[in-house]
Amino acid sequence: MLRAYTLAFLVFLYAPIALLPIFAFNSGTVIAFPLDGFTTRWFSAVFSNRELHAALGNSLFVAVLSAVLSVLLGLAAARANIRYRFRGKTAAMGLIMIPLVLPEIIVATSLLVVIVRFLNLPLSLWSLIAAHVLICVPFAVAILNASFQALDPALEEAAIDLGETRASTFRRVTLPLVMPGIVASLLISFTISLDEFIIAFFLTGSDVTLPVYIWSLLRFPKQLPIIMALGTLLVLASVLILTIAEWMRRRGLARAGKNDSGGFL
Amino acid sequence: MQQDTKRGLTLIAPPLGYAVALLAVPLIAIVIFSFWTQDYLTIDRTLSLRNYREALTDPIYGAIMLRSLGISGSVTLITVMLAFPVAYFVSFRVPPAHKSLWLFLITIPFWTSYLLRIFLWKVILGYNGVVNSVLTGIGLIDEPLSWILYNANAVVITLSHAFAPFAILPIFVALEKIDRSLLEASRDLGENAMTTFLRVTLPLAAPGVVAALLIVFIPTVGDYVTPAQVGGAGGTMIANVIQAQFRDLNNAPLGAALSVLAMLIVTVLALGTIWIARRLSGGRD
Numbered sequence: 001m002l003r004a005y006t007l008a009f010l011v012f013l014y015a016p017i018a019l020l021p022i023f024a025f026n027s028g029t030v031i032a033f034p035l036d037g038f039t040t041r042w043f044s045a046v047f048s049n050r051e052l053h054a055a056l057g058n059s060l061f062v063a064v065l066s067a068v069l070s071v072l073l074g075l076a077a078a079r080a081n082i083r084y085r086f087r088g089k090t091a092a093m094g095l096i097m098i099p100l101v102l103p104e105i106i107v108a109t110s111l112l113v114v115i116v117r118f119l120n121l122p123l124s125l126w127s128l129i130a131a132h133v134l135i136c137v138p139f140a141v142a143i144l145n146a147s148f149q150a151l152d153p154a155l156e157e158a159a160i161d162l163g164e165t166r167a168s169t170f171r172r173v174t175l176p177l178v179m180p181g182i183v184a185s186l187l188i189s190f191t192i193s194l195d196e197f198i199i200a201f202f203l204t205g206s207d208v209t210l211p212v213y214i215w216s217l218l219r220f221p222k223q224l225p226i227i228m229a230l231g232t233l234l235v236l237a238s239v240l241i242l243t244i245a246e247w248m249r250r251r252g253l254a255r256a257g258k259n260d261s262g263g264f265l
Numbered sequence: 266m267q268q269d270t271k272r273g274l275t276l277i278a279p280p281l282g283y284a285v286a287l288l289a290v291p292l293i294a295i296v297i298f299s300f301w302t303q304d305y306l307t308i309d310r311t312l313s314l315r316n317y318r319e320a321l322t323d324p325i326y327g328a329i330m331l332r333s334l335g336i337s338g339s340v341t342l343i344t345v346m347l348a349f350p351v352a353y354f355v356s357f358r359v360p361p362a363h364k365s366l367w368l369f370l371i372t373i374p375f376w377t378s379y380l381l382r383i384f385l386w387k388v389i390l391g392y393n394g395v396v397n398s399v400l401t402g403i404g405l406i407d408e409p410l411s412w413i414l415y416n417a418n419a420v421v422i423t424l425s426h427a428f429a430p431f432a433i434l435p436i437f438v439a440l441e442k443i444d445r446s447l448l449e450a451s452r453d454l455g456e457n458a459m460t461t462f463l464r465v466t467l468p469l470a471a472p473g474v475v476a477a478l479l480i481v482f483i484p485t486v487g488d489y490v491t492p493a494q495v496g497g498a499g500g501t502m503i504a505n506v507i508q509a510q511f512r513d514l515n516n517a518p519l520g521a522a523l524s525v526l527a528m529l530i531v532t533v534l535a536l537g538t539i540w541i542a543r544r545l546s547g548g549r550d
Contacts, residue, residue, distance in 0.1 A: 005351070009347065009350075016426070017382065032388065033393065072279075077277060077281075084270070085273065103488070105488075105508070105524070109521060113298045202511070211380050234378050235378055246365070
């Protein structure tokens with residue numbers, strides 16, 4: 001019974017996403033049943049829409065930079081958290097992890113106030129990158145904590161005893177062992193940034209990201225089938241990215257000889 | 266040891282500095298800003314309680330804040346109750362080798378196209394939507410149901426769906442930590458499956474349940490997209506009002522005051538939940 005319930009729950013979870021391809025290939029312009037006929041017209045529209053490509057370009061720029069910066073900061077935080085003891089560590093880690101539970105509207109409004117009202121700076125993709133790094137770092141730390149936890153400190157000590165410097169030990173022993181965690185957290189941060197809407201809605205100026213662009217289209221019924229096609233492609237891309245991330249995460253745990261104890265969080 | 270402390274502090278400095286500069290400082294800034302006032306096109310920088318007076322006395326803000334808390338409260342209870350059996354199944358019934366695959370399947374929808382998932386609920390719940398087509402198709406109802414879209418119910422359904430994985434993961438982690446020999450011991454000592462669950466499993470899973478309650482409640486109070494898409498006029502939540510003050514109504518300081526109030530209320534409720542949970546568990550946590 002429990003199994004049937006869980007399977008029903010999975011159906012519930014996937015129901016909305018399952019509708020995406022159905023309407024993406026439906027020739028009718030109204031997103032409702034009954035369906036009309038089969039078409040690939042909406043996909044051609046996705047590939048020929050200039051504004052959409054510009055928004056996608058902005059999104060990719062923001063997501064790549066946010067992911068790289070988040071993981072660099074996440075590496076430092078996770079390493080400090082697992083490897084060293086110092087006063088105030090709990091408070092420091094608490095502050096770094098807070099964005100995980102802070103409503104995003106608070107992050108969005110407070111950064112908007114600082115940038116526009118206190119610093120008098122124009123909004124740009126850089127303000128969005130700054131905000132996305134803030135919300136991605138906790139996810140990177142959560143994944144990298146597990147990677148550093150799985151790392152046997154004896155391996156690093158052995159390297160140092162055998163004459164490696166601290167820097168070369170990190171590069172030649174530590175880094176390869178946590179590399180799967182690094183890749184997994186890069187991909188997760190990338191996915192979060194790519195999909196994030198509300199902060200982008202507040203913090204982008206004239207250059208919009210893909211979710212902000214999609215939001216602006218949702219008001220126009222004529223554009224909806226194109227959004228369904230775009231959504232289908234986005235879901236396929238994120239499933240691919242997440243599968244790679246999960247595979248890397250598991251490989252990392254296997255390499256460190258640890259049992260897998262759960263998912264990303 | 267001294268050396269280690271120094272290295273740890275050096276490492277934590279960049280991420281901590283970042284969080285201070287982009288989180289702590291902006292939060293202080295928005296609090297200061299909420300005491301300024303909008304004077305037509307300019308901002309009057311003298312500190313004043315005017316925004317707070319307006320936010321607390323105008324009944325519309327109170328009503329929307331209460332509605333946001335009510336909707337989030339319902340979403341939290343529904344999500345956690347629906348999630349518990351799933352987490353229990355994955356932790357206790359699925360063979361260890363397959364657990365991460367199940368978790369992966371559960372978390373995938375959560376990472377993809379937030380906006381479109383919310384939008385598609387409109388398609389599911391709409392007048393000509395999936396639910397109504399199926400129900401009229403099998404003859405269960407004659408007229409399409411209209412109470413399932415553009416109101417608070419629709420917001421509750423949609424948010425419960427969006428935050429389901431958030432609730433499952435902390436409960437799963439808590440269940441995984443339970444020493445299985447305790448359950449055997451309970452059975453050996455004459456408890457049946459039901460009483461073992463109620464007297465051993467459930468209390469030990471409590472920290473995960475509390476974490477799930479908080480991790481769903483806190484972000485949902487501030488959700489903007491769902492009420493804007495499926496809420497209609499009767500499903501407006503506090504984030505929609507904050508956004509309107511910042512953008513269309515051009516009274517950003519009042520929007521800031523509402524943000525600060527929302528943050529305070531959520532923090533107090535979250536700390537209250539943790540406090541009650543600790544009291545219930547006898548202060549052992």
